[in-house]
Amino acid sequence: xxxxxxxxxxxxxxxxxxxxxxxxxxxxxxxxxxxxxxxxxxxxxxxxxxxxxxxxxxxxxxxxxxxxxxxxxxxxxxxxxxxxxxxxxxxxxxxxxxxxxxxxxxxxxxxxxxxxxxxxxxxxxxxxxxxxxxxxxxxxxxxxxxxxxxxxxxxxxxxxxxxxxxxxxxxxxxxxxxxxxxxxxxxxxxxxxxxxxxxxxxxxxxxxxxxxxxxxxxxxxxxxxxxxxxxxxxxxxxxxxxxxxxxxxxxxxxxxxxxxxxxxxxxxxxxxxxxxxxxxxxxxxxxxxxxxxxxxxxxxxxxxxxxxxxxxxxxxxxxxxxxxxxxxxxxxxxxxxxxxxxxxxxxxxxxxxxxxxxxxxxxxxxxxxxxxxxxxxxxxxxxxxxxxxxxxxxxxxxxxxxxxxxxxxxxxxxxxxxxxxxxxxxxxxxxxxxxxxxxxxxxxxxxxxxxxxxxxxxxxxxxxx
Amino acid sequence: xxxxxxxxxxxxxxxxxxxxxxxxxxxxxxxxxxxxxxxxxxxxxxxxxxxxxxxxxxxxxxxxxxxxxxxxxxxxxxxxxxxxxxxxxxxxxxxxxxxxxxxxxxxx
Numbered sequence: 001x002x003x004x005x006x007x008x009x010x011x012x013x014x015x016x017x018x019x020x021x022x023x024x025x026x027x028x029x030x031x032x033x034x035x036x037x038x039x040x041x042x043x044x045x046x047x048x049x050x051x052x053x054x055x056x057x058x059x060x061x062x063x064x065x066x067x068x069x070x071x072x073x074x075x076x077x078x079x080x081x082x083x084x085x086x087x088x089x090x091x092x093x094x095x096x097x098x099x100x101x102x103x104x105x106x107x108x109x110x111x112x113x114x115x116x117x118x119x120x121x122x123x124x125x126x127x128x129x130x131x132x133x134x135x136x137x138x139x140x141x142x143x144x145x146x147x148x149x150x151x152x153x154x155x156x157x158x159x160x161x162x163x164x165x166x167x168x169x170x171x172x173x174x175x176x177x178x179x180x181x182x183x184x185x186x187x188x189x190x191x192x193x194x195x196x197x198x199x200x201x202x203x204x205x206x207x208x209x210x211x212x213x214x215x216x217x218x219x220x221x222x223x224x225x226x227x228x229x230x231x232x233x234x235x236x237x238x239x240x241x242x243x244x245x246x247x248x249x250x251x252x253x254x255x256x257x258x259x260x261x262x263x264x265x266x267x268x269x270x271x272x273x274x275x276x277x278x279x280x281x282x283x284x285x286x287x288x289x290x291x292x293x294x295x296x297x298x299x300x301x302x303x304x305x306x307x308x309x310x311x312x313x314x315x316x317x318x319x320x321x322x323x324x325x326x327x328x329x330x331x332x333x334x335x336x337x338x339x340x341x342x343x344x345x346x347x348x349x350x351x352x353x354x355x356x357x358x359x360x361x362x363x364x365x366x367x368x369x370x371x372x373x374x375x376x377x378x379x380x381x382x383x384x385x386x387x388x389x390x391x392x393x394x395x396x397x398x399x400x401x402x403x404x405x406x407x408x409x410x411x412x413x414x415x416x417x418x419x420x421x422x423x424x425x426x427x428x429x430x431x432x433x434x435x436x437x438x439x440x441x442x443x444x445x446x447x448x449x450x451x452x453x454x455x456x457x458x459x460x461x462x463x464x465x
Numbered sequence: 466x467x468x469x470x471x472x473x474x475x476x477x478x479x480x481x482x483x484x485x486x487x488x489x490x491x492x493x494x495x496x497x498x499x500x501x502x503x504x505x506x507x508x509x510x511x512x513x514x515x516x517x518x519x520x521x522x523x524x525x526x527x528x529x530x531x532x533x534x535x536x537x538x539x540x541x542x543x544x545x546x547x548x549x550x551x552x553x554x555x556x557x558x559x560x561x562x563x564x565x566x567x568x569x570x571x572x573x
Contacts, residue, residue, distance in 0.1 A: 023511075030494075031492045039504065040504065054518065055517065073544065080549070088503070091545070099506060102542075103512050105538075112528065113528055223506075230515060231475070236515065245482060245505065351497060354498075363559055367496060
């Protein structure tokens with residue numbers, strides 16, 4: 001086969017090989033924050049090489065249109081690279097949609113250029129490419145809409161939902177099979193795309209905001225797999241490798257997220273999550289809680305040796321990150337050991353909470369994962385919960401009737417004192433009551449997270465002089 | 466060209482790259498999962514090469530139009546993806562002072 005390649009092609013293939021190596025190195029360097037920025041550099045160089053290599057291909061005649069496309073893409077891309085850190089999840093969902101759009105369009109164009117002269121295997125892969133691509137386009141747009149709160153965040157369910165989805169998917173597959181057997185039925189192709197697009201919408205409709213970290217990861221995986229399928233169609237090894245890397249990344253993150261929410265792997269693969277929390281907040285009787293003022297909270301915190309802060313997305317909603325950093329500084333100055341416990345699903349996408357805290361200048365070596373920090377809670381003087389709820393709910397450990405039973409949680413209740421900053425006693429996002437709030441060692445700090453942390457900081461600095 | 470052996474080659478590459486992906490990404494610190502996703506997103510936009518070929522070869526109007534939109538979509542992912550990943554990674558700082566010579570105290 002090598003003998004058939006002209007000299008120029010060999011050079012291009014070698015450039016692609018270097019780009020592939022750089023892509024793998026790029027991901028390898030992401031293993032630690034100290035090397036991660038080399039990773040970007042490697043990725044950028046690889047990308048530049050691959051694009052330049054492609055432009056050298058001798059079949060290319062129209063450079064003007066390519067240039068316009070690249071410029072236009074850059075104009076759109078720059079603002080997307082400058083969004084606020086709280087908006088990163090919807091930006092990511094949007095970029096999954098863009099990536100899948102590219103793959104679906106290229107796949108469709110290839111179909112019309114090649115059919116009916118398409119081998120069965122090629123047509124199968126092409127169908128896979130455009131079905132996965134199509135459902136990722138609309139699914140990601142839906143997810144982005146929900147995250148941006150353009151669309152309602154609560155899950156929308158209707159009777160026979162699973163049946164409708166199943167029938168749709170079967171139709172798409174039936175069309176794909178007929179196209180594999182008869183690639184000359186070109187008029188069927190648009191229907192396959194339309195069904196895939198509709199399926200993407202219906203797939204995300206029943207999913208609530210709390211499940212978004214899993215959904216985004218899953219869509220990431222789909223986008224990667226569709227790109228890999230495109231690599232098969234175009235016989236591009238570089239694309240197969242990039243798609244496989246992206247696909248496995250999405251898959252791994254979905255598995256981590258689903259474990260963190262106690263959902264099975266099959267649930268993730270078939271996207272059948274989000275319908276679990278049907279049970280309402282029962283037990284209306286008002287149980288007594290202990291509450292405390294900012295002055296009392298400040299006194300307890302300054303007397304502590306070890307404090308663990310448990311941030312949740314509510315902290316980001318209240319824009320309290322920077323006040324939390326001031327609290328961290330004030331306590332650290334007094335010699336208190338302050339660390340942050342990060343639940344895998346804290347935030348709206350994998351790792352989101354770390355980014356939000358890093359943006360507030362909290363050193364990353366103070367951000368500790370759940371598995372690592374859970375054993376430290378019994379030796380901790382104060383656990384301060386800010387804007388987190390379900391991930392601290394001890395019912396997940398003990399109450400088999402709880403909808404979140406079995407979900408791994410942060411064992412804050414084992415700390416000597418637990419302080420929870422919360423607006424009111426209303427149950428949280430998922431509508432599940434949290435027994436943590438009624439424990440004897442729990443103090444409820446009622447108020448807006450940003451204002452309350454602010455007053456604690458004022459108390460601490462005032463007392464210090 | 467023997468197309469079935471090409472497909473088998475492609476399958477080998479896919480499976481092996483998948484294994485590399487699993488092993489490499491398993492080692493990524495959960496700290497960096499958000500930048501990881503935006504980075505893989507940018508890398509995935511390498512699909513732009515397929516789109517560039519479609520536009521450049523201009524075999525039909527449909528393929529050129531589809532290709533053009535695809536180039537725009539993928540390029541915005543490349544540019545936006547690398548930009549935001551870089552912005553995020555810049556924010557991750559260690560509390561150990563050795564990293565920077567004159568870090569704090571100079572500011573406001």
